[in-house]
Structure formats: structure tokens, C-alpha cells
Amino acid sequence: xxxxxxxxxxxxxxxxxxxxxxxxxxxxxxxxxxxxxxxxxxxxxxxxxxxxxxxxxxxxxxxxxxxxxxxxxxxxxxxxxxxxxxxxxxxxxxxxxxxxxxxxxxxxxxxxxxxxxxxxxxxxxxxxxxxxxxxxxxxxxxxxxxxxxxxxxxxxxxxxxxxxxxxxxxxxxxxxxxxxxxxxxxxxxxxxxxxxxxxxxxxxxxxxxxxxxxxxxxxxxxxxxxxxxxxxxxxxxxxxxxxxxxxxxxxxxxxxxxxxxxxxxxxxxxxxxxxxxxxxxxxxxxxxxxxxxxxxxxxxxxxxxxxxxxxxxxxxxxxxxxxxxxxxxxxxxxxxxxxxxxxxxxxxxxxxxxxxxxxxxxxxxxxxxxxxxxxxxxxxxxxxxxxxxxxxxxxxxxxxxxxxxxxxxxxxxxxxxxxxxxxxxxxxxxxxxxxxxxxxxxxxxxxxxxxxxxxxxxxxxxxxxxxxxxxxxxxxxxxxxxxxxxxxxxxxxx
Numbered sequence: 024x025x026x027x028x029x030x031x032x033x034x035x036x037x038x039x040x041x042x043x044x045x046x047x048x049x050x051x052x053x054x055x056x057x058x059x060x061x062x063x064x065x066x067x068x069x070x071x072x073x074x075x076x077x078x079x080x081x082x083x084x085x086x087x088x089x090x091x092x093x094x095x096x097x098x099x100x101x102x103x104x105x106x107x108x109x110x111x112x113x114x115x116x117x118x119x120x121x122x123x124x125x126x127x128x129x130x131x132x133x134x135x136x137x138x139x140x141x142x143x144x145x146x147x148x149x150x151x152x153x154x155x156x157x158x159x160x161x162x163x164x165x166x167x168x169x170x171x172x173x174x175x176x177x178x179x180x181x182x183x184x185x186x187x188x189x190x191x192x193x194x195x196x197x198x199x200x201x202x203x204x205x206x207x208x209x210x211x212x213x214x215x216x217x218x219x220x221x222x223x224x225x226x227x228x229x230x231x232x233x234x235x236x237x238x239x240x241x242x243x244x245x246x247x248x249x250x251x252x253x254x255x256x257x258x259x260x261x262x263x264x265x266x267x268x269x270x271x272x273x274x275x276x277x278x279x280x281x282x283x284x285x286x287x288x289x290x291x292x293x294x295x296x297x298x299x300x301x302x303x304x305x306x307x308x309x310x311x312x313x314x315x316x317x318x319x320x321x322x323x324x325x326x327x328x329x330x331x332x333x334x335x336x337x338x339x340x341x342x343x344x345x346x347x348x349x350x351x352x353x354x355x356x357x358x359x360x361x362x363x364x365x366x367x368x369x370x371x372x373x374x375x376x377x378x379x380x381x382x383x384x385x386x387x388x389x390x391x392x393x394x395x396x397x398x399x400x401x402x403x404x405x406x407x408x409x410x411x412x413x414x415x416x417x418x419x420x421x422x423x424x425x426x427x428x429x430x431x432x433x434x435x436x437x438x439x440x441x442x443x444x445x446x447x448x449x450x451x452x453x454x455x456x457x458x459x460x461x462x463x464x465x466x467x468x469x470x471x472x473x474x475x476x477x478x479x480x481x482x483x484x485x486x487x488x489x490x491x492x493x494x495x496x497x498x499x500x501x502x503x504x505x506x507x508x509x510x511x512x513x514x515x516x517x
Contacts, residue, residue, distance in 0.1 A: 046097070054078040061085040064095055075102070082106045170478035171404050174498040177203050178410025181502040185417045203499070214480065219346040225482060226267040226351055230374040233262045233295055233302065236272055240293065244279055248291060251283055256292030264302050265374035270347045277340035278306035278367045286310035289364075298370060305368040313359040344369075396513050397421045397440060401459050402447040402476075411445070414502060418509075427454060441471055443513060448477035448484060457491045472512045476500055 043064060050056040061074035062085065073086040084100040180203060184196045241257050248255035264271070275293065282291040289309030295302055313321065322345045348355045348369060359365035398420050400411045408424040415422045423441070427450055444463060446456035460473040475488055478498040488495050494512070496504060 043095070050078065062087070062097060065089050066093070170498040171407065173203065174476075174478070174500055175404065175406035175410045177499040177502075178407065178414050182410065182413035182417050185414075219343070219350065224270070224350070226270060228265060229268060230377050231264050231266055231268055231271065232376070233264055233304070234260050236268070236275070237293060237295075239272070240275060240279060243276070244283065247283055251286070252288060253283060253286055254290035254292075256290050258292075258294065260295045261376075262295050262297070262302050263374040263376045264304075264371040266351055266353065266371050270351060271353075271369075271371065274344050274347050274353075274369055275304065275306060277344050278369075281340055282306055282308035282310065282365070282367075286364075297373065300373055301370045302373050303368050303370050305366050307364060307366040309364045312361045312363045313357070313365055314361050318357050318359065395419045395421055396442040397423070398443050398445060399423045399425065399441045399463070400445045401425050401427065401450070401456065403427070403449075403451045404447070407447070411500075414505075418506065427451060427459065441467065443509070444471050444473035446473065446475055448475050448479055448488070455487075457488060457493060460491075460493065474508060474512070 047059065047062055050062060051059055056062075056076055056078050058074060058076040061076045065072075065087065066089065071086055071088040073084055075082065075084050077083075081101060081103045082105075084102055086098045086100070088096045088098075090096055177200075180196060180200050184193070184200065188196065237257050237260065241255065245255055279291065279293065286308040287310070291306070291308040293304065293306050295304045297303075322341045344355065344367075354370040356368045356370070357365065358368075398415055400408060400415070400422060401424075402408050402411070403426050405426075408426070412422045412424050441463075444460050446459050448456040450456065450459060456475045456477070460471075460475070464471050464473075474494040474496065476496045476498060477484060477488075480497060485495070494508060496508065
């Protein structure tokens, strides 16, 4: 005997379901059950069992329970909707998993591509850094090789200019000197721009007494302003700023040089005033002024206004200013209008004044002058030796020359007594001027005053010579600077 319960909406014919065989026949023949074992008969009492099967397009769970004292009870639970929902969830999960796999594959490809790009960028960065280092080394070598003959030429021209010459010859010498000045200015500007672009210059931040820098600028530009018929106005100041001494001085030098060059009459000057937590340093002139549409272009390389084309200059000074101020993070401003002059200003952080320092031992107090002095010049370039000797002898000094500290002439001169040593920094066979000076001082048994002349403008060389407390002049040597340093080291009669 059997009992049938169903949750299906379909009503099964009772006449055919009165017997177990009728139930089997109906489920097999009419319902299309796929698992006839789900309707297996079990005798005796027992636990309920269930099986999932498919009847046509619908899913059922058939539960069978043995009855006591005999018979079976079957229940049919239609779970078609649940199965569809489950299958839909499985399909969605499978789709999400496929998307995850696809996206993971895409990300892995992107990561691999990014790694390749990063590797290429790193290689390019390394190559660029190496190129910059090579460029810096090349510039150092080119600077030395180009400035050596230029230095010799300048010395010969300076020595020739101090002799008694006919007026036509003197004019030729003067024109040659002007041409050499032009070449020197151009080379120095190009080298400085290249070193700034190559990152070969690293700012050395310090608290700077602005008056000390302005005093040097007064002396440096006084003669130039006077020769141009201009009033040079640089008032004293007690302000201190924080910057790099060398770069800030270069910025102000370029501003002041341009102001004097392009001002026909009137005045040029420098004013400094507090501006919040900074100091605004302004270089002004009474020149022709600059139209607003040209004020950005003048900071580009070799850009000069049409009205100033006949005035000597290369158009590099303000390009150097822009690079230097960018490196320092100083703000530059320009106020100008046609016919109203120009005012270039740089805004520099204010600094706390330091305690006063003793005089720089690299520039000892001048000795009492006794007229002619005995000088020893060391340089591995014979032309420079001859030019330097001719210039110094014109100034009344006794000059000995040598190509190295080990040369017999240097030893004899040191033993005989030398008042001052002048040494090139880069000598033959890797020898350096500071070592040559030390060797001769040791031979003479006394600290002979000494200076170094070099075409190497690198920070490393400057640091070495500063540590050795040796004054430095850069090639090509300007006779006026050389003579001023000699006077400082030997006395006013030098």
C-alpha cells in the first residue's frame, strides 16, 4: 500500500496511483522520471530517505518513509524554481570568476608591460645621468683646453698694452683685448649654462651678509659705470639673506652688467628691502626699458631685442639668471616699460645675522711693500709661462718660471727665496698646483704666500683649494684682478 503527497500543481490520476506499480508506471511512462530508484520500496520501519530527480522539465525531491505495520509514503517536492535560481547563481559566479581571471590576466599583462617600461625608463635615466656626467667631464676638459690658449693670449696682449707703442699699434692691441674679452665672456657663459643644465652645480646654502657682497659689486663695477658716464648707486645695507654665495653673486652681476651695458645715461644701482620673511634685491637702471611683450623672451638663450643688437653682448646673462634662480627657488620679477628704465629683482629668504668672523686666512693682510718682488710661476703650458712672466716683469717684479714643483728652476728659486708662488692647478702627470705649492713651501721651510690659477671651475676643485686656504683666479686671468690680488698679498706697491 502506498500514500502519495505532492507539492506540484499537477493532480495525478488517483486510479492509477492506488498501487505501487501504478505509481511507478505513471512516474516512468507519463512523468518521465530519470531515477526510478528514487521510488524504491523498503519493508519495515526505517528513517525517511530522499532523492532528487528530474521529471520532464521539472525538478523534484522525492521523500520516502516506510509505514508501520506496512506500506510506503512518498512525497514529491517541486524544486524547479530553486534549482533555476541556484543555476543562475552558479552561472553568475562562473561569469564573475571568468571576469576575475580575465582581469587578472590583463593586470598581469599590464604589470609586465609596466615593468618593461619602468626598466626602460630606469635604463634611460641611468643613460641620461651618465650622459650628464660625461658632459660635465667634457666641459671640464673643454674648459681647460679652450681657456689655456685664451689665457696665454690675454697675458701677451696685457703685457704688450703696457709697453710704449705707436697709436695705430696701441689701437690694434686694444681691439685685440676687446675681442678676447668677448670670446672669454661667451665661453664662460656657455660653460656655466651647460654646467647648470647638467646638474654639475650644487647650491651651498649659507647665511650671507648682503653688505659684504654689495661692497664687492661696488668695487667691481665702479670703473665700468664711470667709463659709461653713469652714476652707480649701491647703498649700504645691514640685511642678511640665505642663499648660495656664488650663485647669488652671479645673478646680481648679470643684472648689473646688463643694466650698465644697455643704459646710455643716468644711473644704475641696487636696492635691498625687507619683504615679509624675504629680502627683495632690485637692480634698476634708467635705460630704454622693455616692452611687456618682450619681457619673457629676454630670459631665453641668445635672445636680444632689436633695439639693442648693436650693443656688445651675447644674450646669455639672463638665461643664466633664470637657471640659477630656478635651482635656488628664488623668485625673479621684472618691472619695466618703454622709456622708463627697468628693475630686475630677486626675492631671497631672510637669514639671521651670524657672529662676525675673522679675516679669511686665504687672503692674508697685505705685507709692507718693498717695490720689486720675487715671484715663481708654475704652469705646464710654456706659452702661459712666457705671457705671465712678461706681464709680471712689466709690473717690475723678478720672475722665475717652472713647469712643475720638481723642476730644478723651482727648487733653486724656492731655496733662493721667493716672495709669492703662482701655480696652475692641473699640471703634467696628474700633479696639482696645491701639492706643488706644498712641496716648494716644504723645500723653502716657510709658508710662502701662494695663489692658484685654474681653468677648472668645478665645485670639487674649489672645495680642495678652499680647504688648502689658497686664493684662486680662474683662466683667462684678468690682469686687473691679478694685480689687485698681488697688491693684497704683497702690499700696495705690488
